[in-house]
Amino acid sequence: MLKAQYTERGPVPQAVIQAVPFDRPVLAPGQALVAVLAAPINPSDVLTLTGQYGMLPPLPAVGGSEGVGRVVELGPDTQGPAVGQTVLLPAGCGTWATHVVVPAARLLPLPAGADPKQLAMLTVNPPTASLLLSDFADLQPGDWVIQNGANSGVGSYVVQLAKLRGFKTVSIVRRESAVAGVKAQGGDVVLVDGDDLAERVKAATGGAAIKLGIDAVGGKATMRLAATLAESAAIVNYGALSGEPCIVSPRELVFRDVTLKGFWLARWFRTTPQPKQLALLTELAGLIATGKLSTPIQATYDVSQIKEAVAAAAAGERQGKILIVPTEG
Known part of the structure; x- marks a missing residue:
């Protein structure tokens, strides 16, 4: 042993x-x-x-x-x-x-x-993805979600769960070599991050209102993500792949009413009744067992x-x- x-x-x-x-x-x-x-x-x-x-x-x-x-x-x-x-x-x-x-x-x-x-x-990434999609915006089938770090473990589950729930995804990656893998997971729009991200997202989605941003990177990537969102939308940060604090401009926070929130799965486990935890894990285990989530x-x-x-x-x-x-x- x-x-x-x-x-x-x-x-x-x-x-x-x-x-x-x-x-x-x-x-x-x-x-x-x-x-x-x-x-x-x-x-x-x-x-x-x-x-x-x-x-x-x-x-x-x-x-x-x-x-x-x-x-x-x-x-x-x-x-x-x-x-x-x-x-x-x-x-x-x-x-x-x-x-x-x-x-x-x-x-x-x-x-x-x-x-x-x-x-x-099962325990970490799938519930993180599921809760990011359910707890920070009232999304309906056909709505758009944008995320960065989309080739990460959480990112792949966000793409798959969004598709199962009828949402459309814009997935942002930091290198061209990651694009194909995210598309293979079912990403609707996959783009490489950059200073003109908001313009490229608008063109790719036909100017759709994006209600939720999911940020794994922090730094200026948070601000680029926020600039793609509809007014009064939420951006939720769950990681700092850049090693830098989140940056969001007053333009987004004050004039466009974009809100920045944080999510930590460990806190969710500490504060959520066990029956609710087990229900989510059982649901996700079933999706994994049937090959709908991987x-x-x-x-x-x-x-x-x-x-x-x-x-x-x-x-x-x-x-x-x-x-x-x-x-x-």
């Missing part, structure tokens, strides 16, 4: 984490031993290793915030998913490992026969290759997610 552990944080994320062996644990009542089938490396995971994320676990810690597994054993007098059941692991339980010990009551059974690699990405995967790594995996996830120019897929278990 292996786990990817770090005892410090530093500017080079792959330098602080390593695979370490551990013995098979003895379970207490209420616990379950789960063999990890797949666990992604998200941008938030990389920022956690560098110490830049908004919520940091105490050290030492095991990396990985989401994933799926198969129940191997239940503790004494423990009720939970049956041994052999594929389950969604609790958020933040340290999923970059061959096995994890978790409370059995927090395991969510998943559809049998679905691709575990796609299900492994995201590209660039490469998979074993836990023993954690340094290489984190380096690949932290690098630019990726065409998909990096996943930890343990060979054991």
